[in-house]
Amino acid sequence: xxxxxxxxxxxxxxxxxxxxxxxxxxxxxxxxxxxxxxxxxxxxxxxxxxxxxxxxxxxxxxxxxxxxxxxxxxxxxxxxxxxxxxxxxxxxxxxxxxxxxxxxxxxxxxxxxxxxxxxxxxxxxxxxxxxxxxxxxxxxxxxxxxxxxxxxxxxxxxxxxxxxxxxxxxxxxxxxxxxxxxxxxxxxxxxxxxxxxxxxxxxxxxxxxxxxxxxxxxxxxxxxxxxxxxxxxxxxxxxxxxxxxxxxxxxx
Amino acid sequence: xxxxxxxxxxxxxxxxxxxxxxxxxxxxxxxxxxxxxxxxxxxxxxxxxxxxxxxxxxxxxxxxxxxxxxxxxxxxxxxxxxxxxxxxxxxxxxxxxxxxxxxxxxxxxxxxxxxxxxxxxxxxxxxxxxxxxxxxxxxxxxxxxxxxxxxxxxxxxxxxxxx
Numbered sequence: 301x302x303x304x305x306x307x308x309x310x311x312x313x314x315x316x317x318x319x320x321x322x323x324x325x326x327x328x329x330x331x332x333x334x335x336x337x338x339x340x341x342x343x344x345x346x347x348x349x350x351x352x353x354x355x356x357x358x359x360x361x362x363x364x365x366x367x368x369x370x371x372x373x374x375x376x377x378x379x380x381x382x383x384x385x386x387x388x389x390x391x392x393x394x395x396x397x398x399x400x401x402x403x404x405x406x407x408x409x410x411x412x413x414x415x416x417x418x419x420x421x422x423x424x425x426x427x428x429x430x431x432x433x434x435x436x437x438x439x440x441x442x443x444x445x446x447x448x449x450x451x452x453x454x455x456x457x458x459x460x461x462x463x464x465x466x467x468x469x470x471x472x473x474x475x476x477x478x479x480x481x482x483x484x485x486x487x488x489x490x491x492x493x494x495x496x497x498x499x500x501x502x503x504x505x506x507x508x509x510x511x512x513x514x515x516x517x518x519x520x521x522x523x524x525x526x527x528x529x530x531x532x533x534x535x536x537x538x539x540x541x542x543x544x545x546x547x548x549x550x551x552x
Numbered sequence: 553x554x555x556x557x558x559x560x561x562x563x564x565x566x567x568x569x570x571x572x573x574x575x576x577x578x579x580x581x582x583x584x585x586x587x588x589x590x591x592x593x594x595x596x597x598x599x600x601x602x603x604x605x606x607x608x609x610x611x612x613x614x615x616x617x618x619x620x621x622x623x624x625x626x627x628x629x630x631x632x633x634x635x636x637x638x639x640x641x642x643x644x645x646x647x648x649x650x651x652x653x654x655x656x657x658x659x660x661x662x663x664x665x666x667x668x669x670x671x672x673x674x675x676x677x678x679x680x681x682x683x684x685x686x687x688x689x690x691x692x693x694x695x696x697x698x699x700x701x702x703x704x705x706x707x708x709x710x711x712x713x714x715x
Contacts, residue, residue, distance in 0.1 A: 335688040335698065342690035349605020420634070427604055427637040430666060430715035434689045434697075437668050 305477035314354035315381035321347030372541035377527035397460035400439035401468035417485035447508035469520035565623035583642025598633035657710035676701035
């Protein structure tokens with residue numbers, strides 16, 4: 301029972317990283333300035349590497365499949381990513397705001413996993429926490445800079461925040477056996493992480509003079525963790541696995 | 553050949569295994585090797601990646617296997633050590649000297665928890681000035697950041713600090 305719940309937790313974390321990694325990579329060659337092109341490409345590489353490390357834990361500790369098979373051959377409803385990461389890259393302001401909200405959520409999550417009673421996650425979280433600092437550092441710097449520029453720049457950041465926030469709240473959709481995971485000390489549960497995340501992002505939003513949507517009236521966009529996805533995921537999976545599926549047994 | 557002798561030879565061999573992305577540094581300079589042992593006539597080497605998503609990892613593992621096997625004539629097993637994680641304080645002083653000579657600024661020494669301010673005024677590897685700013689925390693490889701030197705006008709890369 302616990303094994304299934306741990307596998308579900310790891311799968312949703314890994315799927316978020318894989319899909320957002322793929323989305324970030326769509327900025328390669330298109331970034332508004334060269335440093336941003338490089339930043340989104342580097343973060344894509346990090347995310348996909350982190351997804352791979354999590355899929356490896358599934359394979360080695362929880363009788364999971366080969367990471368490549370698992371990443372490229374699954375049906376859409378077997379993916380457990382949240383809707384936030386599925387959305388097309390849109391404009392730079394949307395992608396930047398998504399990156400800011402998502403990476404703070406990850407930072408909070410990996411920080412909590414340093415106390416996890418599941419050793420493989422605990423060990424991995426120590427490694428990834430330091431790397432994620434560069435993601436939040438990058439996001440915070442650009443959010444602040446674009447908000448302080450005022451005018452259209454500020455208005456677009458506020459609009460992006462309003463658009464992304466319900467999607468980002470969907471990261472914390474409760475899982476199937478959360479109480480079991482909490483009691484076993486695997487992780488603190490989505491509700492606790494959500495509260496810590498609100499505190500973390502609010503600190504930056506206040507500095508940027510952005511208005512955080514009121515969590516009390518917010519309707520989080522749930523569904524991804526149950527395998528119900530936006531229409532944007534299927535085309536992404538199609539493209540991402542296209543080459544792999546030509547010959548799934550090929551050695552690279 | 554005794555075990556002690558073999559282990560010394562293994563370390564000598566490891567000095568020849570260079571990082572493909574920073575070819576002046578070997579895997580020992582980088583602090584990537586966590587254990588060398590000798591069991592049942594096999595050399596067992598434990599290593600750690602610098603960054604989790606480093607694409608050079610399997611290449612480096614293969615190089616270690618090849619070079620150590622060539623030098624010791626023994627079968628070699630290379631595995632990832634999950635009990636230790638890499639951080640930038642593991643770079644040796646010799647490694648930092650080599651990095652500077654290669655034109656890459658070195659990571660600041662940190663005390664466990666890394667604060668963003670640590671990367672401000674990173675000394676320029678070309679003119680030593682600290683009148684510099686962080687242009688991007690991401691660079692041409694995962695382990696590098698980009699800075700700009702206001703004194704000599706050069707853009708330079710840094711091997712970034714990692715906690």
